Amino acid sequence: MHVCFVRSAAVTVAVAGTLIWAPAASAQPSEPAPSASADPAQTPTPDAGSVEITVTDTAGGVLPGAVFLLLDSAGQEAGRGQSDAQGKLTFPGLSPGVYRLKQTATGSTIHEVVADQDVIVTPGNATRLTITDPFKTAKVLLQVKDDKTGRLLPGATVNIGTGTSTLLTLTTGAKGTASGELPVSSRGTLFWAKEIKAPGGYGLYKPTKTFTAGPGAPVTVTVTNAKTATVPKPDPSDKPTHQPTDSPSSPDGPSSGTGGATPSASGSDTPEPDSSPVAVISSGDFTPRALAGSLAHTGTDATPWLIGGAVALITAGGGALLLARRARTARPTDDSTES
Numbered sequence: 001m002h003v004c005f006v007r008s009a010a011v012t013v014a015v016a017g018t019l020i021w022a023p024a025a026s027a028q029p030s031e032p033a034p035s036a037s038a039d040p041a042q043t044p045t046p047d048a049g050s051v052e053i054t055v056t057d058t059a060g061g062v063l064p065g066a067v068f069l070l071l072d073s074a075g076q077e078a079g080r081g082q083s084d085a086q087g088k089l090t091f092p093g094l095s096p097g098v099y100r101l102k103q104t105a106t107g108s109t110i111h112e113v114v115a116d117q118d119v120i121v122t123p124g125n126a127t128r129l130t131i132t133d134p135f136k137t138a139k140v141l142l143q144v145k146d147d148k149t150g151r152l153l154p155g156a157t158v159n160i161g162t163g164t165s166t167l168l169t170l171t172t173g174a175k176g177t178a179s180g181e182l183p184v185s186s187r188g189t190l191f192w193a194k195e196i197k198a199p200g201g202y203g204l205y206k207p208t209k210t211f212t213a214g215p216g217a218p219v220t221v222t223v224t225n226a227k228t229a230t231v232p233k234p235d236p237s238d239k240p241t242h243q244p245t246d247s248p249s250s251p252d253g254p255s256s257g258t259g260g261a262t263p264s265a266s267g268s269d270t271p272e273p274d275s276s277p278v279a280v281i282s283s284g285d286f287t288p289r290a291l292a293g294s295l296a297h298t299g300t301d302a303t304p305w306l307i308g309g310a311v312a313l314i315t316a317g318g319g320a321l322l323l324a325r326r327a328r329t330a331r332p333t334d335d336s337t338e339s
Contacts, residue, residue, distance in 0.1 A: 062087030065107025152176025
């Protein structure tokens, strides 16, 4: 501010007939005129972008009430909101850059939140995203039981799947049970269960079981097995019947009379004469028949018959030897009589 002092002419003031002269002075502020070049330069603001979200599930339905949080590159909250009745949510007025999108709730008891993801916002553009929330997995409990007693059986292996895909393989433990989780693609998904290994001592359960499981809901699958048929142990008292093997000797034994022939030991077709005399015991009831050869098979044990035959052979041989000796003793007497 500039102060200017202005001198003016003397002022004559008449006070009670006396003239008094006094100088007059005034002070006025002086403001310089604004200059156009002094205004600061204005920096233009870039165009803002936005993020538009649509929330659905794996079955294609929209999900209202899903809550999301948007963080900027510094980790500061840039926006928060939840999807409307059409499953939509918009974050407007965002500066261009990279943001982090976090889902904190699904608005549903049967859906799971998705993993965090990065979102790029460009100037003046809307970045559109479709978020698909999966259904919660189904909890499956497998039980394998004896079909008669209901006892739980360990060591069984069962495949579980849907369509042509096997999703889970379970093997029952010491308590005869096993558990796992199944991914569900809808509010009620049809599954199948197929036993591929039976418990020890049991036959394989061949039919395929089917069941329906919902998201987040427990379901129990029961497979029953029947015991395998056991082969009875042989009875020790039930022995097989012995069948004697036919001897290669001639079935015909010595016939009645004073002489006879026995088959040759060499097995030739021509029989050789037996050097031992054979005689018939006429006074006894036993007449030796075929001593060599096979006995008729009666279905009973042949051992007693073989023993009896041996005794008969010994008796017949002794009698024949005695008769032969008597005959030799009597021959000189007969010759002297005839001369």
